[in-house]
Amino acid sequence: MAVITYWGKLADVTGRASETYALPEQVKDTSALRAWIDTKTGGDGVFLAPENRIAINDEIVTEPRAVTDGDDIAFLPPVGGG
């Protein structure tokens, strides 16, 4: 099972901050992951936008990157504090 978390405005898109899924066999990398999550959540393309980055197991990744069931996957919209 993979835990998928949505941060900032992306939790407003999905209506939840976290979901747990068994990743389908065809979802082997971040590219397939983005397409699959976008369809599943009705993201209307938001999960395909590269400005929304992906962290896997608490590391922001350079894409494309392999994903496996069991990963902790986070979708991170643009950041900024202060």
Add this chain to the structure above:
Amino acid sequence: MAVITYWGKLADVTGRASETYALPEQVKDTSALRAWIDTKTGGDGVFLAPENRIAINDEIVTEPRAVTDGDDIAFLPPVGGG
């Protein structure tokens, strides 16, 4: 009478912070003033150096500038705080 004040390291040169003089008739501008004071105080050229500026009646002046007996004249070495 003109009051002449020496600031910072210039008071160490003259041995005093302030003097009152009747300006000689030939001391009509800052150039003559510098030469006269340098000789009088044994300044060894220090009062001729442009880095040591002159204020007349509490205004730092652009030289050459007329001076008259009755002026309040200050010799200001290079400044800096902080």
Add this chain to the structure above:
Amino acid sequence: MPISTLTDAPISASDLLTGFQEGLQHSGGIVSFSGVVRGKNAEGERVTSLFLQDHPTLTERGIKAAIGEAKARWPLEDCLVRHRVGSIAPGETIVFVATASAHRRAAFEAADFLMDYLKTKAVFWKKEVTEAGAAWIEPRAADHHDFGRWQEAEGTLHARH
């Protein structure tokens, strides 16, 4: 710093400055920056609060890496970052940065760098609540430009403008 950079309690800039200065041994220049939540947003609407969301690992790790980069780039005796998370009212301090060095230029530039990092790279998501509703807000183009000064300045410690 042994103290966490993140807090959900009010920040007192002057208390932090006092503590920071007391810990210094030989710095000649100390720069501080306090960021305060403003009562109106860019559209002139009255702001009720800001909400700052952080990530449980990425946020603090990133700030600590930025502090490490500042210490590598400038000869700092010390530097301090404190950032609010959660709900923050107008007039409250959202971020405090302090830097100390032998000479003032290093202290100024390191504080400026850390603030540019915090504005554009630190892992926070910011929601502004106004009378008109709530909206997630992102860094301004000017903030990205400001951070770019440090990235493009390779080989020099000075900011480009």
Add this chain to the structure above:
Amino acid sequence: MPISTLTDAPISASDLLTGFQEGLQHSGGIVSFSGVVRGKNAEGERVTSLFLQDHPTLTERGIKAAIGEAKARWPLEDCLVRHRVGSIAPGETIVFVATASAHRRAAFEAADFLMDYLKTKAVFWKKEVTEAGAAWIEPRAADHHDFGRWQEAEGTLHARH
């Protein structure tokens, strides 16, 4: 400011920062600079004290003009300068500057400008007392270079490096 910029009593940077911040209505960024007398000079000699001589009219008038120039060049809500005169011990604060603006860049640049002014243009004479004796000291070349950034930057509000 109704308060004099000069004082012969100890300066508390955090007290001044508290008072400064309390007077602000709408600034989003507050920058402070504290200059502290260091215990060793450039030659590594132990400093016993600094003595700062001011002029009874030129010093304060010049600082007020620099504050006026800062307010003309940057959109500041307020700024504050406090400078010690007389004898000052190592570890004591010799100068404190604070600036406040809607956005941080103006606050950073105005504080930087005011410090460059104070270091090279403000009418003070500074005597350093060490175990080896007393010597009048003048601004470093780096200080003059720093002030030059603002003079040559006509037509822009940004510092050149």
